[in-house]
Amino acid sequence: MKKFVLALLTLSTFNVLAAADETVNIYSFRQSFLIDPILEKFTAETGIKTKVVFAKKGLIERIKREGKYSPADVVLTSNFSKLLQLQDEGLTSEIVSEEIEKNVPAHFRDDNGQWIALTKRVRNIYASKDRVADAKALTYEALAAPEFKGKVCTRSGKHPYNLGLIASMIAHKGEAEAQTWLQGVKANLARKPQGNDRGQVKAIKEGLCDVSLGNSYYYGKMLENAEQKPWADAVNIVYPNQNDRGAHINVSGAVITKYAPNKANALKLLTFLSSVKAQQTYASLNMEYPVNPQVKPSATVLSWGDFKEDALSLTKVAEYREAALKLVDKVKFDL
Structure with missing residues (x-):
């Protein structure tokens, strides 16, 4: 009987962990209308579900309060200042990915891998x-x-x-x-x-x-x-x-949190967000410039003309x- 109960507990634990492996939790300063279509494509392509908490302010303070028990895997920011604050507060972990390095130019990534830009x-x-x-x-x-x-x-x-x-x-x-x-x-x-x-x-x-x-x-x-x-x-x-x-140039961007419970999935999400497919959606929805050099801005933005960026x-x-x-x-x- 004890072996049977132990087997059930083990199976239950496995199922919980498996479910966790198929999820990525996002705290977002970016509005739902912009990120939801992209996240839907991410889930369709990878099978990884996304759970999003959206707020215009207070998310960084929330992560600090939650500490190592925070469910947040990724934070999406609407400006560069929030990326720096997350880094300065010690709330980020290193982003290591050759694919992201190909997608995001070096001057739009932190030198120590603590954040990446997603749009310009x-x-x-x-x-x-x-x-x-x-x-x-x-x-x-x-x-x-x-x-x-x-x-x-x-x-x-x-x-x-x-x-x-x-x-x-x-x-x-x-x-x-x-x-x-x-x-x-x-x-x-x-x-x-x-x-x-x-x-x-x-x-x-x-x-x-x-x-x-x-x-x-x-x-x-x-x-x-x-x-x-x-x-x-x-x-x-x-x-x-x-x-x-x-x-x-200013940017929106993303970090993987220090205590992210689903870091592997978080990295998959950031890789997807910097990909051609996601960058095209960013460009069309909010008239921002893609950070991925392989992607052109929307037709409307292109009509404003070429320019030299700092x-x-x-x-x-x-x-x-x-x-x-x-x-x-x-x-x-x-x-």
Whole structure:
């Protein structure tokens, strides 16, 4: 009888473990409409089921509270800042995969394998079609030029998108020159930093300013929105610094968690997300640039034209994120 009970317990344990092996648990900052179609393809191709917890904030704090008992295998982030926070908090494990290395260029992977990028977005300048001549020649540096006095709009300098740009300026120019530039941009602001990227384009349409900073994919989203299309129609989308280092790139990405209970499946998921098939879906659903160089952007995004991107490693940019935050406070950019 004891042997029979032991056999049943062993079989039950095996079944539980087998079920766990066919699952990957995801904590996602990325919205369901974007990742669900991709995850469905992943399950269809691999047989591995996905369980997703979505939240705009609080997921990193949740993983910390859960500790080694956290069910999270993978975290999908909507920006580079969250990737760095996960790494800095010691919540990641090394991603080792030759296939991922083929799919994701080195400057879009952590040097120590703690995170990978999955999509790219440009930190563009949006310029009024009616009031800004020769917009294609614009640079980030030009936002601090006297000609744009009282004509610049932007969201908070502490937002991850702007912090990444400021960090890249420090990396390229040094902290002293970056500070001078940021002070110049502040002096040119038409209003106190506020709102989101689309709100800045609306302000250009309304004549409150002539130029603004904004991520590339918002342009496509505005074109598809009946209310916001007039905002997009009022501006040119500009890829800055095309005659020198190129336009600054920010990313969404992913990590495998430190205590992931299904690490093998987590690695399979990240491999799939960086594959041609998944990258094509990313490109079509959210008008982002695929990180996999084998995949072209969507037809809409391609219509905006080719551009040169800043090839500076994101690991290098990350080194200056803290300095960028201090610089925003030092020049009182948001005040």
